[in-house]
Amino acid sequence: MARRSDTAATLSSAEPVAAAKPIPELSGGWPLLGHLPEFQRDPVAMLSRCWREHGELARFRLGPREFVLFTGLEAHDCYFRAPEDQLDARAVYQFTVPIFGRGVAYDVAPEIMAEQLGFLYPALREAAMRRFARIMFEEVSQFADALGDAGEVDLPTAMNELTVNIASRCLLGQEVRDQVDSGFAAAYHDLQEGINALGFFLPRLPIPAHRRRDRARRRIAAILGAIMAERRRSGAAPEDFMHTLMQARYKDGRVLGDDEITGILLTVLFAGQHTSAVLASWMGLAFAAEPGCVAGVREEIEAVYRESGTMDLASLKRQQALERSVRECERLHPPLILLVRKVLKPLDYAGYTVPAGTLAMVSPAVSHRLPHVFADPQRFDPERFAPPASEDKQHHYALIGFGGGKHRCMGKNFAILQLKAIWTVLLDRFDFELETAVPAPNYGSWVTGPRAPCRLRYRRRSQTGVFR
Ligand code: HEM
Known part of the structure; x- marks a missing residue:
């Protein structure tokens, strides 16, 4: 049995290993299929069983593929610290290449991908976050106004719409936000539908969903290309990701082509929008089910905003009770339930060796x-x-809803800020009530949100809100 203890001193991957012990296998696998039927029914229940049966490392098969699950603080440490030429993300994310495009992200060497994403860090610094906070407040307030005094929403649909509006304006540019309803959102939806179980294994298979995906990408490339051409013509230089990428140079001095810029923007949009919408939905469900928690968050809203009546980065940062609710929802409902890497070189851990070719x-x-x-x-x-x-x-890798190591989420602060802005405005304005029990997670999608139906009733609160 793999060890269950988390004592760092005894479990370092650098510890000399006499002879590798066999990694224990999860019980109950089928011939040929392995654990695939159980995984499809409920992947989290199956993976929890790995931990309960075998502790930190457990092996299982999904069809022909061998997997090893790493669980526990020291196991995470080993996983997230492994170099890219040992645990490789690129091989696993090949299904994103037709979506993000050639020459970017997982289609290029890891160091080029890091350089491409690195261009965007300046666009996520404090000054940019101050601007984002104002945009988020405007967008959520507009969204709340449109809800009227009472009604019912499909929560994931509502959060999807809101986060597309925020992401398009903050991350892509005002011009994209202006075109959200006239073509961009529809094309983005078709592009998202291009992520399906078949596409994971055969991303280029000529099925209708993939043809729609490819058409949608061409349409988005045309929209973004026209905006870039117009910015070059007019000399407009708004502070957004698109402008940052248009100004960027690779280390060798080369400027980025329009298709590379489109691809990097799509990478960030895909990484950040749906995940945010899903966590915002889980938060809405938690607030509807936990009146005690809402009371504390509202007290804090009152204390932070009653005088100023307006939201900014500093005020959002002061909302620590709300931030703890965000983190608790991240803990209980991480939108990405699995992180996967291909083992390129054997990986030693706690006396075991995970062989090359395995998926970790x-x-x-x-x-x-x-x-x-x-x-x-x-x-x-x-x-x-x-x-x-x-x-x-207690440990760097205790809470890992935003990943860890080299591929840790670059948009974590943006995401937390956005979730806080959304639920500050909505809890200040409305009371929420669940129509049914809290829905179970829907594991049929790349990002794990609540299962349908997921409807919330809302009613404007009798107290006057804090925002003017
Ligand atoms: C609640 C919202 C979010 C969640 C739960 C989330 C979660 C994650 C996780 C778990 C990873 C690591 C994936 C892996 O190791 O395979 C990741 C990576 C990433 N995230 Fe986020 N994310 C969120 C929002 C955002 C936002 C808003 C942005 C952009 C502003 C963003 C940009 C990225 C990028 C570009 C990567 C890839 C980094 C790399 O591979 O080097 N994410 N995210």
Whole structure:
């Protein structure tokens, strides 16, 4: 049995290993199919079983592919610290190449991808975040106005619309936001539909969904290309990701082509929008189900905003109770339940050797419910992140909803800011009520949101809101 303890000193991957022990295999695999039927039914239940049966490392098969799941703080450490030429993300994310395009992200060498994403870090600095906070407030306020006084929403659809509006304006540019309803959103939707189980294995298979995906990408490239041409003609230089990329140079001095800029923008949009919409939906469900938590968040809203009546980066940063709710939703409902890498060179860990060719996995959904890491892990309790417990601070890789290591999320601060802006405005304006029990997770999609139906009733609160 692999070790369950998390004592760093005894489990370093640098520890001399006498002879590799065999990695224990999860029980109950079928001939040929392995654990595929169980995985398809409920991947998180199956992966939790790996931990319960075998601890930190467990092996299983999905059809012909061999997987090893890494669970627990030291196992995460080994996974996230492994160099790219040992644990490779690129091989796993090939299905994104027809979406993001050739010559960017997972179609290029890891160091070029890092250089491409690195161009965007200046566009996520404090000054940019100040502007984003104002945009988020405007967009959410507009969205709340359109809801009227009372009604019912399909929560994931509503959060999707709102986050497309925010992301298009903050990340892509005002011109894209202006075209969201006249073509961009529809093309983006078709592009998203291009991610399907078949596309994961055969991304170029000429099925109707893939033809629509390719048409949608051409349409988006045309929209973004026209905006770039107009900016060059007019000399417009707005502070956004598109402008940042238009100004950027590779280390060898080369400027980026329009198709590379389109591809990098799509990479960021895909990484950041749907994940944000899904976590915003889980937050809405949590707030509808946890009136005690809402009372604390509203007290804080009152304290932070009653005087100023307006939102900015500094005020959002002061909302620590709300931030703890964001992190608790990330813990219980990480939108990416699995992170996968291909093992290119054998990886030693705690006396085991994970062989080359295996797919190595970490599951935030499983790791976030380890009882020795998070007390009473099934319970929704944002205060677990407040001092003195500060359960998220006990280890760098305890809370991993935004990943870790080289491929950790570059948009984490943006995402948290956005989620706080959304639920500050909505909780200030409305009371929410669930129509049904909290829906179960839908594992049939790349990003794990709540299953349909997922409807919330809302009613304008009788108290006057804090925002003017
Ligand atoms: C709630 C929202 C979000 C969640 C849960 C989330 C989660 C993640 C996770 C788990 C990873 C690591 C994937 C892996 O290791 O394979 C990741 C990577 C990434 N995220 Fe996010 N993300 C969110 C929002 C955003 C936003 C808003 C942006 C952009 C502004 C963004 C941009 C990226 C990019 C570009 C990567 C790839 C980094 C790399 O491979 O070097 N994400 N995200």
